[in-house]
Amino acid sequence: MSLLRWKDEYLTQVEEIDNQHRRLFDLINGIYDLIRVGRGSANIVEALGEVLEFTQFHFATEEKFMDATSFPAAARHNGEHERLLDQIRELRRSIRDGRTVMSMNEMYFLKDWLLSHFQGPDRGLASHLLIRAVPLIEDAAI
Numbered sequence: 001m002s003l004l005r006w007k008d009e010y011l012t013q014v015e016e017i018d019n020q021h022r023r024l025f026d027l028i029n030g031i032y033d034l035i036r037v038g039r040g041s042a043n044i045v046e047a048l049g050e051v052l053e054f055t056q057f058h059f060a061t062e063e064k065f066m067d068a069t070s071f072p073a074a075a076r077h078n079g080e081h082e083r084l085l086d087q088i089r090e091l092r093r094s095i096r097d098g099r100t101v102m103s104m105n106e107m108y109f110l111k112d113w114l115l116s117h118f119q120g121p122d123r124g125l126a127s128h129l130l131i132r133a134v135p136l137i138e139d140a141a142i
């Protein structure tokens with residue numbers, strides 16, 4: 001069984017964001033699978049590196065949309081992004097250095113963060129994009 005199961009209620013209706021959110025689900029589920037089969041820290045560190053890279057890419061996409069549409073809550077939203085990236089970087093470093101092992105606590109932290117961010121700030125961003133700026137989104141996505 002997966003840690004995160006996609007539900008339609010997570011959809012924001014902005015296709016590029018939704019596709020990236022699904023990919024993040026897959027990456028987090030991939031780490032969960034590594035833990036379940038007892039893979040070692042080196043594999044976890046590598047998988048967290050992929051999560052970090054894709055998360056940065058995803059946040060850059062959202063930030064591009066925010067910039068293109070003068071999203072009023074951009075500073076707070078970007079602040080949440082930065083805090084999560086810092087936490088993933090620190091987690092990865094501490095596993096790599098042998099100070100921590102990846103446990104279910106960290107998995108639940110990532111899961112809870114994603115679900116609450118997708119359903120809170122990202123939904124707010126998507127409503128703003130859909131209502132005010134569909135043509136701008138199409139321009140920015142090219």
Ligand SMILES: [Fe+2]
Binds near residue numbers: 017021058062118122
């Ligand atoms: Fe997002």
Ligand SMILES: [Fe+2]
Binds near residue numbers: 062077081
């Ligand atoms: Fe976001």
